[in-house]
Amino acid sequence: MDKNQSRLRRARKTRAKIAELKVVRLSVHRTNSHMYAQIIDATGGNVLASANTLEAGLRAEVKNGGSVAGATAVGKLIAERAKAAGIESVAFDRSGFQYHGRVKALADAAREAGLAF
Template identity: 70%
Template sequence: MKDKKQSRLRRARQARARIAGLKAVRLSVFRTNQHIYAQVISACGGKVLAAASTVETDIRKDVPNGGNVAAAQTVGKLVAERARKAGIEEVAFDRSGFKYHGRVKALAEAARENGLKF
């Protein structure tokens, strides 16, 4: 029996391999119980082009709890704005093996509403 983390990482590897085949810029999401992080990573996979997370002090002022849907929406909005400022319109969504549900879904929908296409 595999443990939860190994299963998630296996799913993440499969998705990343598919995205690498597309040669697409990816929006990668990582979540912990307290925080959520989002990065826009270049097609070669070597450079972070835009990032946002609930660890940042300016977000901490707006969102006291980083582990909820409201915080995820704030991060999604911010990462989309930063990506557009860097000249990125289209990304591939990399949910890092997490279910497309709850905070991950909220971040994705907020990013879409703020101009990222995926």
Template identity: 65%
Template sequence: MSEKKISRLRRARRSRAKISELAVHRLTVSRSNQHIYAQIIAPNGGQVVASASTLDKTLRSGATSNIDAASKVGALVAERAKAAGVEEVAFDRSGYKYHGRVKALADAAREGGLKF
């Protein structure tokens, strides 16, 4: 594993430890060079309540690796979370820096009605 990935996973582990103390649903973000994924995970960690990604058929048309696509994923995951009865979450950025696509997804989720 590269040093960069090890550092990212260390940061992710530290933030997830804090989130587990809160005992709330968490909005987890994962990204690759081509896609971005978001999941709402139950406090026990064993159940995915809602998810969205650029692989969804509704979001596949057009570019999937830019800020606009990340915003659409954020709005979609917020809509699905509200349908599942989740309104408050903790944002788990998985060790990624809070800028660019990750920030766009978070802002769109907030505008969609999620509180974090």
């Protein structure tokens, strides 16, 4: 089993548990160059809010989208958009990535901005 298959296996287990609880989830995806975050409703069918380092506002603010600073900016932005959509708490779906580095920075920034996990 390679790294990507292991990550997807971990993601499947996490998403199954979140689906069982029927809660809104904050899904995170990271690449070498960028960070992406989406808030998905309890049914898993609709994206309620999204943010990523490719957006013009964040590109001007952060030089490198694949850095901890970029992840922190995405975390703050997704929390603001969630508040605007009326969402107070979410389940954190790290998509099988380790809770470390950029994934942790995004989660911490969202939590500090007022989004409950």
